[in-house]
Amino acid sequence: MTSTSGDHATGPSDPVANSTSAAPPKPSRDLADTMIEAVGLSKFYGPFAAARDVSFTVKKGELVAFLGPNGAGKSTTMKMLTGYIAPSEGHARIAGHNMMDDRIAGSRRLGYLPENGPLYPEMTPLGMLEFFADARGLSTKNKKNQIEKVIDICDLSSVVYKPISKLSKGFKQRVGMSQALLHEPDVLILDEPTAGLDPNQIRGVRKTMRKLSETKTILLSTHILQEVEAMADRVILINEGRKVYDGDVEGLRTTGQGDLDEAFHQLTGHKFD
Numbered sequence: 001m002t003s004t005s006g007d008h009a010t011g012p013s014d015p016v017a018n019s020t021s022a023a024p025p026k027p028s029r030d031l032a033d034t035m036i037e038a039v040g041l042s043k044f045y046g047p048f049a050a051a052r053d054v055s056f057t058v059k060k061g062e063l064v065a066f067l068g069p070n071g072a073g074k075s076t077t078m079k080m081l082t083g084y085i086a087p088s089e090g091h092a093r094i095a096g097h098n099m100m101d102d103r104i105a106g107s108r109r110l111g112y113l114p115e116n117g118p119l120y121p122e123m124t125p126l127g128m129l130e131f132f133a134d135a136r137g138l139s140t141k142n143k144k145n146q147i148e149k150v151i152d153i154c155d156l157s158s159v160v161y162k163p164i165s166k167l168s169k170g171f172k173q174r175v176g177m178s179q180a181l182l183h184e185p186d187v188l189i190l191d192e193p194t195a196g197l198d199p200n201q202i203r204g205v206r207k208t209m210r211k212l213s214e215t216k217t218i219l220l221s222t223h224i225l226q227e228v229e230a231m232a233d234r235v236i237l238i239n240e241g242r243k244v245y246d247g248d249v250e251g252l253r254t255t256g257q258g259d260l261d262e263a264f265h266q267l268t269g270h271k272f273d
């Protein structure tokens with residue numbers, strides 16, 4: 001299956017694909033369950049489109065993999081979803097809050113792990129968590145409880161007093177995750193949480209994410225197909241800035257005649273054929 005301009009290949013759960021009318025969409029009854037909403041998001045750098053007309057929703061409790069090759073536009077879309085950069089077109093909502101007009105309210109519900117940080121290398125994990133707890137205005141009691149909780153969830157107790165610069169990549173990633181969880185958000189947007197980790201570290205991070213997915217809505221980006229199989233209920237695949245698939249893992253496999261690698265290649269790999 002290939003995608004053509006404006007003609008996104010979509011899977012069974014794509015709300016766009018299921019819409020049959022040209023009339024403006026009516027608010028759906030389960031709108032309250034929509035935690036992440038991308039509505040026609042585009043980002044242009046000069047004439048170049050890093051993301052083009054990307055729309056999707058993620059419902060409460062879903063764990064969705066945001067998949068695509070290097071440079072597909074995953075980080076750009078995530079930065080627009082979190083309000084970190086302004087879209088050229090479209091808008092994003094987190095738990096119903098528009099991330100341009102109402103970013104503070106949206107950010108209270110959102111934990112964001114950006115690609116490669118941000119971490120503060122000279123701080124210890126404990127110092128960094130205290131710094132963020134103060135910045136987020138947590139009360140003294142809540143601060144202590146929350147810091148203990150995220151240290152436990154992210155399994156950081158052995159490194160809390162070491163400078164972040166001296167930690168392994170796996171621990172750094174978990175420190176980043178602990179910061180994203182500190183204010184107990186119910187929505188997580190995680191940009192390549194397992195990138196550059198060794199297999200043991202990947203297992204650790206995946207275990208943490210599985211635990212988190214019991215209570216939170218998660219969108220995580222990856223370009224690793226095994227990650228999708230291991231973790232996700234649903235896949236959104238992006239290529240050259242456009243959404244090219246939105247559906248379940250089995251549907252994606254069917255696209256590749258039973259082979260996820262083949263599906264990924266068919267939907268994203270034409271450049272080198």
Ligand SMILES: Nc1ncnc2c1ncn2[C@@H]1O[C@H](COP(=O)(O)OP(=O)(O)OP(=O)(O)O)[C@@H](O)[C@H]1O
Nearest residue numbers: 045049050068069070071072073074075076077223
């Ligand atoms: N500030 C910018 N100015 C110009 N081009 C940019 C900018 N940020 C991103 N891009 C380009 O937009 C495209 C999408 O980048 P993006 O980082 O979103 O991709 P990605 O899917 O996250 O890739 P990766 O998996 O390699 O992190 C790339 O071609 C990138 O070079």
